Amino acid sequence: MVTIKEVAQRAGVSIRTVSRVLNGNPHVAAATRDQVLGVIKELDFRPSAAARYMRTGQSQLIGFLTDELAQNAFGYDLIIGAQQAAWEHEKLLFLLNTGNDLHVETRALNMMRDHQVEGIIYATMYHRQIKRSQFPEDIPTVLVNCYADDRSLPSIVPDEVGGGRTATETLLKHDHRRIGFVNIAAQEPAPLGRLEGYRQALENAGIPYDPALVRFIEEPFEGLATSTYDCVLSLLQMDDPPTGIFCFNDLMVLGAYDAVRKAGLRIPEDVAIVGFDNVEILTAQIHPPLTTIELPNFEMGQLAIRMLLGLEDIARDGQPVQHMIECPLIARRSV
Amino acid sequence: MVTIKEVAQRAGVSIRTVSRVLNGNPHVAAATRDQVLGVIKELDFRPSAAARYMRTGQSQLIGFLTDELAQNAFGYDLIIGAQQAAWEHEKLLFLLNTGNDLHVETRALNMMRDHQVEGIIYATMYHRQIKRSQFPEDIPTVLVNCYADDRSLPSIVPDEVGGGRTATETLLKHDHRRIGFVNIAAQEPAPLGRLEGYRQALENAGIPYDPALVRFIEEPFEGLATSTYDCVLSLLQMDDPPTGIFCFNDLMVLGAYDAVRKAGLRIPEDVAIVGFDNVEILTAQIHPPLTTIELPNFEMGQLAIRMLLGLEDIARDGQPVQHMIECPLIARRSV
Numbered sequence: 001m002v003t004i005k006e007v008a009q010r011a012g013v014s015i016r017t018v019s020r021v022l023n024g025n026p027h028v029a030a031a032t033r034d035q036v037l038g039v040i041k042e043l044d045f046r047p048s049a050a051a052r053y054m055r056t057g058q059s060q061l062i063g064f065l066t067d068e069l070a071q072n073a074f075g076y077d078l079i080i081g082a083q084q085a086a087w088e089h090e091k092l093l094f095l096l097n098t099g100n101d102l103h104v105e106t107r108a109l110n111m112m113r114d115h116q117v118e119g120i121i122y123a124t125m126y127h128r129q130i131k132r133s134q135f136p137e138d139i140p141t142v143l144v145n146c147y148a149d150d151r152s153l154p155s156i157v158p159d160e161v162g163g164g165r166t167a168t169e170t171l172l173k174h175d176h177r178r179i180g181f182v183n184i185a186a187q188e189p190a191p192l193g194r195l196e197g198y199r200q201a202l203e204n205a206g207i208p209y210d211p212a213l214v215r216f217i218e219e220p221f222e223g224l225a226t227s228t229y230d231c232v233l234s235l236l237q238m239d240d241p242p243t244g245i246f247c248f249n250d251l252m253v254l255g256a257y258d259a260v261r262k263a264g265l266r267i268p269e270d271v272a273i274v275g276f277d278n279v280e281i282l283t284a285q286i287h288p289p290l291t292t293i294e295l296p297n298f299e300m301g302q303l304a305i306r307m308l309l310g311l312e313d314i315a316r317d318g319q320p321v322q323h324m325i326e327c328p329l330i331a332r333r334s335v
Numbered sequence: 336m337v338t339i340k341e342v343a344q345r346a347g348v349s350i351r352t353v354s355r356v357l358n359g360n361p362h363v364a365a366a367t368r369d370q371v372l373g374v375i376k377e378l379d380f381r382p383s384a385a386a387r388y389m390r391t392g393q394s395q396l397i398g399f400l401t402d403e404l405a406q407n408a409f410g411y412d413l414i415i416g417a418q419q420a421a422w423e424h425e426k427l428l429f430l431l432n433t434g435n436d437l438h439v440e441t442r443a444l445n446m447m448r449d450h451q452v453e454g455i456i457y458a459t460m461y462h463r464q465i466k467r468s469q470f471p472e473d474i475p476t477v478l479v480n481c482y483a484d485d486r487s488l489p490s491i492v493p494d495e496v497g498g499g500r501t502a503t504e505t506l507l508k509h510d511h512r513r514i515g516f517v518n519i520a521a522q523e524p525a526p527l528g529r530l531e532g533y534r535q536a537l538e539n540a541g542i543p544y545d546p547a548l549v550r551f552i553e554e555p556f557e558g559l560a561t562s563t564y565d566c567v568l569s570l571l572q573m574d575d576p577p578t579g580i581f582c583f584n585d586l587m588v589l590g591a592y593d594a595v596r597k598a599g600l601r602i603p604e605d606v607a608i609v610g611f612d613n614v615e616i617l618t619a620q621i622h623p624p625l626t627t628i629e630l631p632n633f634e635m636g637q638l639a640i641r642m643l644l645g646l647e648d649i650a651r652d653g654q655p656v657q658h659m660i661e662c663p664l665i666a667r668r669s670v
Contacts, residue, residue, distance in 0.1 A: 046445060060446070064430075076411050083432055087439070092446055095399075095430040097418055104422070110381060111395070111427060225620040251620055258622050261596070281616065285560040285586055287593050 002045040011039040062086055062308060063112035063120040063139075064093045067100045078123055078144065081301025089309055091118070102134065109136055119308035122146070123301075127157055127189040142304045142314070147322060154307055154314040156300045156323045160190050163293045163327030164197020167246045167274045170291065172205050174272060174335050176244030178213065180235045182228055182256070183248050185216035191248060194276065198246060213242055217252075228255030229262075236263045236271070243271060244335070250275040250282050253290055253334075272335040276327075289332035296325050337380040346374040397421055397643060398447035398455040398474075399428045402435045413458055413479065416636025424644055426453070437469065444471055454643035457481070458636075462492055462524040477639045477649070482657060489642055489649040491635045491658045495525050498628045498662030499532020502581045502609045505626065507540050509607060509670050511579030513548065515570045517563055517591070518583045520551035526583060529611065533581060548577055552587075563590030564597075571598045571606070578606060579670070585610040585617050588625055588669075607670040611662075624667035631660050 008015045013032060020028050021036040028036075039045070064082055066075065079095065086093045094112060098104040112120060119140035124130065132148040135141050143155035171179050181198050184191050199209055215231045217224065228247065235242055236259065247253050253275045260271045267273055267288055275283065275292035283290040303323060306312045313321050343350045348371060355363050356371040363371075374380070399417055401410065414430065421428045429447060433439040447455060448471065458479035459465065467483040470476050478490035506514050516533050519526050534544055550570065552562045563582065570577055571594065582588050588610045595606045602608055602623055610618060610627035618625040638658060641647045648656050 046449065061450075079430070080432060083430060087431065087443075090446070092429045092431065092443075092450070094427045095414070095418060096422065096427065097415060108422075108427075111425070114381065115396075115427070225622070229622070251616065254620050254622070279616065281586065281614065285589050287560070287564070287589070 002043045004045070007036070007039050007043060007045050010043065011036045059116035059118060060091050061112075061115055061117045062091050062093050062305065063108075063117040064095050065105065065108060065120060065122045066095075066097045066124070067122075068097065068125045075123070075125060075297065077297035078301040081298035082121060082123075082305050083301075085302040085305035089305070091305070091309075105134060109139075113139060121301075121304045121308065123304070127160065127193075140308055140314075142307045144300050144304050151322070152320060154320040154322070156303055156307070156325060157189070158295055158300070158327050159324045160193025160327070161197040161200070162324075163276060163295075164194030164246075165201045166197070166327065166329050167194070167276060167293050168198045168201035169204075170274055170329055170331075170335055171244035171246065171272055172201060172207075174244070174268075176242075176272060177207060178210075178240060178242040178244070179207075180213045180215070180232070180242035180245040181248075182215050182217065182231050182235075182245065182252055184221065185218045191216075194248060212238065217248075224249075224251050225255035225258075228252040229259045230255075232256045232259035233262060236260070236265065244274070245271060246274045246276075248276060250277045250279045250290065250292055253292075254282070254286070257286065268333065268335050274335060278330050283330070283332065288334050291332045291335040292330050293327045294330050295327060300325055337378045339380070342371070342374050342378060342380050345378065346371045394451040394453060395426050396447075396450055396452045397426050397428050397640065398443075398452040399430050400440065400443060400455060400457045401430075401432045401459070402457075403432065403460045410458070410460060410632065412632035413636040416633035417456060417458075417640050418636075420637040420640035424640070426640070426644075440469060444474075448474060456636075456639045456643065458639070462495065462528075475643055475649075477642045479635050479639050486657070487655060489655040489657070491638055491642070491660060492524070493630055493635070493662050494659045495528025495662075496532040496535070497659075498611060498630075499529030499581075500536045501532070501662065501664050502529070502611060502628050503533045503536035504539075505609055505664055505666075505670055506579035506581065506607055507536060507542075509579070509603075511577075511607060512542060513545075513575060513577040513579070514542075515548045515550070515567070515577035515580040516583075517550050517552065517566050517570075517580065517587055519556065520553045526551075529583060547573065552583075559584075559586050560590035560593075563587040564594045565590075567591045567594035568597060571595070571600065579609070580606060581609045581611075583611060585612045585614045585625065585627055588627075589617070589621070592621065603668065603670050609670060613665050618665070618667065623669050626667045626670040627665050628662045629665050630662060635660055 004015055004018050008018045018036055021033050083093050096108045098108060121142050121144060123144035124146040127145050129149055130146045132150045132152050141153050143153050147155040168179060183195055202209055217227045232245060245256060247256050253273060256273055260267055265271050275290050278292045278294035283292050307314050315321055339350055339353050343353045353371055356368050418428050431443045433443060454475040456477050456479060459481040462480050464484055465481045467485045467487050476488050478488050480492060482490040503514060518530055537544055550566045567580060580591060582591050588608060591608055595602055600606050610625050613627045613629035618627050642649050650656055
């Protein structure tokens with residue numbers, strides 16, 4: 001292994017000068033810099049991580065903790081977004097999926113501190129509140145898809161209300177007036193927010209809210225597509241059935257499609273369907289391809305890194321920021 | 336920060352003794368060990384990663400490189416399997432998806448070497464051959480879903496032939512004699528191996544191979560479900576149509592199901608379908624739930640870590656091992 005000392009000797013400068021060149025310090029004469037860079041190249045000198053840390057105080061490591069997100073196909077774009085943004089800034093990501101085990105989380109945070117991570121991202125599988133006390137005070141932390149109970153940490157969450165409104169407005173724009181909504185029965189930001197968006201869109205269009213058109217699927221959610229099948233079939237058997245249906249997520253749409261076919265109807269000619277999430281393995285491949293609302297996981301992952309690195313606001317007026325990310329329409333052929 | 340020196344002073348022992356206790360060295364008197372552990376607890380002493388590395392020569396870091404795998408819903412179980420196995424042994428995983436860019440790969444390997452990773456896992460999105468020269472000689476490396484051109488690195492690959500045989504035998508056991516196979520047209524281990532398994536199973540059952548029943552979908556594979564739809568419809572319109580169809584992967588099954596319905600037939604009563612991969616978001620949710628062959632990604636990820644840590648063979652008779660992992664049948668209701 002070539003050392004910084006050997007580089008300095010060969011270049012005929014001090015170790016401090018080599019260090020300055022490595023750190024991009026502007027107070028080095030151009031000729032000296034070229035001389036040093038030439039030797040670095042010639043000797044194939046690569047400063048070790050430890051040496052770089054001593055020099056810059058930066059470990060170039062970022063911890064990425066997830067609860068159960070990484071077990072779930074939905075969440076991977078978030079990890080990839082974060083990983084790509086980290087890499088653009090020459091940072092490496094530690095990935096750890098804790099399975100929601102607080103003991104694992106504590107040990108993981110200690111290990112990450114030992115490795116001097118520059119910051120931590122904590123991302124959850126579904127949009128929810130978490131405890132501030134889980135996280136150390138001394139490591140910069142950004143939350144994704146969740147927020148601290150005392151709002152003392154910066155966070156990034158999807159705009160659920162806006163997403164629900166967009167889904168419903170998409171159906172309204174195609175002249176649907178009877179619009180069903182298959183939601184899940186959980187007191188969490190996603191189902192509550194999307195329902196609120198659905199109501200707002202109807203109200204803006206002057207259409208009264210009809211509770212008979214809104215169905216809630218109870219936990220457990222294992223057989224979600226099958227439960228949705230029953231739900232949608234019962235909606236279609238109403239005296240005054242909906243002609244457009246908004247499903248809480250894309251998985252449900254598999255059941256909704258089957259129910260529409262079972263009822264002898266066509267998509268979108270007889271019944272239009274809108275999903276939520278944009279899980280492309282499903283949405284782009286089913287027939288007809290699904291019009292849906294995107295959960296912008298990739299963008300949320302990228303933004304989290306940019307916040308940690310100080311490239312985006314993490315506080316305003318002394319308060320940690322909550323970035324609310326728009327959930328855009330992905331128009332395909334089911335509406 | 337508490338230092339090892341302060342622990343030694345408070346416990347009235349040498350730094351070397353504290354170090355021995357930390358390393359689990361048996362040559363420490365029980366009373367001394369208890370004394371030291373008491374002080375460590377009392378002072379909340381946590382040895383830094385750098386100190387541990389100096390002590391043990393182990394960074395507790397493992398690099399996990401993927402080509403495009405992490406961009407793909409199929410591959411997450413592999414990452415999760417590796418991550419869980421690493422965590423069981425108190426190792427942290429660096430995740431880096433290189434997007435198949437050789438330049439990124441080289442820089443990533445250098446950064447990982449800088450951080451003294453104990454080993455590297457390289458996993459590819461699809462089963463293929465890679466170049467040995469991409470990888471450094473001085474870091475233990477295990478390949479997953481791929482193998483080195485000169486076979487000089489240990490690797491883990493799925494048993495494609497066995498998987499194709501199992502898929503076909505499953506249909507044979509249900510008395511299907513005309514069995515279609517929708518494959519992809521690529522000279523790679525997965526399509527070639529599964530076709531070989533299909534042929535072996537037919538031969539073992541005494542059924543002649545009929546090339547008219549085997550269809551190949553050409554690249555690009557973007558509209559895979561739609562291409563499969565056309566393929567399966569044409570199979571079902573043959574004079575002597577198949578009653579069982581093996582699809583190269585689960586995604587294709589979305590198109591196959593639509594084609595069977597289009598032909599006015601039922602699954603599995605009129606046509607039985609078998610997939611490959613077991614992407615549960617699809618297979619467990621579609622109707623009827625899909626009988627498929629599992630690509631054992633989780634197990635492959637776990638095994639890769641165990642090989643790196645010396646808990647499984649990495650060489651036999653002086654040659655790097657290639658572990659070939661069985662692809663088991665997941666029986667649901669499409670056969």
